[in-house]
Amino acid sequence: MRMVRKKTKWILILTLSLTSFLWNDASAAGPKTIKKFPIPDHGVLELNVPASWAMEVHQPQKGMSPTMIFKPPKGNDFQVLITVLWNKTGEQDFNSPDKIKTFVETDGQRVLRKAVEAKLVVQQIRRVNNIGYYYSLTDKTPKPGEYRCTTRGGIGVGDLLLNFTMLHRVKDSEAVKETLSVLREAKQTPK
Secondary structure (H helix, E strand, C coil): HHHHHHHHHHHHHHHHHHHHHHHHHHCCCCCCEEEEEEECCCCCEEECCCCCCCCECCCCCCCCCEEEEEECCCCCEEEEEEEEEEECCCCCCCCHHHEHHHHHHHHHHHHCCCCCCCCCCCCCEECCCCCEEEEEECCCCCCCCEEEEEEEEEECCCCCCEEEEEEECCCCCHHHHHHHHHHHCCCECCC
């Protein structure tokens, strides 16, 4: 009987702890809002972003790839740049996981020379219908005011490729988790 009570007590404690952890994790990002971006000849890109993030869009010329820039509501703890690319050459596997992984690895090896880390670790971002890749590195010698950490990668969404760069001051920033969530949930709706 005593053993059953102890076991029940531990199960209750673990359940409450897990519930608390999940609740805090889910509510840490705060409310989100869907932002819609028309992409020339490619429908609309929908990003579910934290409502508090400030946003601007840069599109150099009509028909060129737009870049969405997200920042915190105050301060400059991070900056997220998402550039939307599409197939301009007729390549069948333009935004395939293999192409994205090769691109991310090549980019990461170039950046690794200036990083604290000795080895590049490429990680997956899983979506319902596609897989993307990213890496995070720390600058060895950031100049005053520069961001110390960078997280870069790409993920296919419909017939688009979202190429992203996140600059941040803290390696395991909550904003990195939120950005990866935004990318996992991204959708393209038809024209």
